[in-house]
Amino acid sequence: MELVNERKPRPPTNEDMLKAQIGDEFACVTNLDQKSMMDKSQWRRCVVRKVKKDLWEVLDESAMELLKEVLDIVGEDEGVSKEWGLWYVFPSEEDSDAALEAAKKGGDFEANDLRLQVSPNRAMLRWDSFEGQRKQAKIMQKRAQGSDGKFTVGDVVQVGLHWVDQTKVDGKNLTAVVVEVLDGGNLRCACKNGVLKNTYTPHTVSMLPGPSNNRVLCGLDSAFKEWQGLPKITEREAARVVSAVGGQGFNIMCHCNGSCDNKRCSCKKAGVLCSSKCHAGNLKCLNSSEE
Incomplete structure (x- = not known):
């Protein structure tokens, strides 16, 4: 009912659903049984929550129990945001009255009471996760904006290491030099001991700023000039060479x-x-x- 009242002045449209941010919740009425979609008696009150760019959760009306997950399929007319108003409908006055009546009769007392007890914890965990994703998105956006998303051959960059390739005492990034900009915009990078097997989209690496962006000072001039003769290596192999403790798994x-x-x-x-x-x-x- 809180979600209904929040949206009551102007019920959400398909456009609102398409623009929804991760963590946004909407009250709706839907039928979970795909075989009886036309049977209105099988429709029930639910809460839909966006959890990823193309993934929604359908929860019961107390938002405590996960009923199913729904993908917004690219290029298809399927998914919560695309079927909003058809198979996922904003609750009507009749639906709202039924929810209030059920609450008055105590039919939902146990679920609501449980939600009051547990919800703050779950909400905090979900909010922390959401904030972490948003913070990471801002960092990546800042990196892209800082270089206008444009890199040239010879630029010195920092390549982030996956946690499985890191040790606890070494740095979390590899310093590398861009040796090739591919047709799709991806970057091929080289370290002192080889050319990295993976290529990188511009927003996943960060350029060293100002005077520090100098391949000679970073000891990468030889790798830049002779990269075609260097072996192809993984990030873990590259990190092992500069590790103070021999690298992950060593x-x-x-x-x-x-x-x-x-x-x-x-x-x-x-x-x-x-x-x-x-x-x-x-x-x-x-x-x-x-x-």
Whole structure:
């Protein structure tokens, strides 16, 4: 009823539904049984919530129970926003009166009471998720606007690492140089030890600002000039080379009792620093990040 009253002065239209933001909710009446859509006795009061760009949730009228998920199919006349007013209808006065009557009789008391108890928590979690998505969208939009979405060959950029390719102590981005702008606008980038296998849309990378956007200062001039002869590598492989601990999934432990200053130490031999897992309490180690 709150959603009905919010929209009552001007019930939502198809255009409103198409422009809906993630997290928006609308009261509606629909029939969940596709085989009896014409049977008005089977229609029930529901709440529809947009959860992704092309995905809606259909919930019961207390918004507590998920009844089904509906896709807005691109290029088709199917989905909540496209079928609004046909198979998803804004509640009429009769529907509103029926909802009030059910509430008065206590038919929905248990569900409403449960919603009052649980809703603040669920609302907070959903709002945090929504805010996180909106914040990320703003960051990506800012990146695109900062460079006008245009990159040229030779630009130095930061490529974000997926969490599965990161370690807890290393940076979350790879510094790379744009070596090719493809026909579709995607960017091919190279690091010191190879050309990244993936290509990147402009809004997924960020350009280094001002004087720092210099491939010579970043040690990428050689990679830029010789990229066609370099091997193709993954982000994880590229991150491993610049990692202080050998990269994600790289588990070398030396267990030395000495100074770890020669190749008898497996960490020193591999060119990585000793970690806390190698030899806790060994004060002689000279290959530690704490030396």
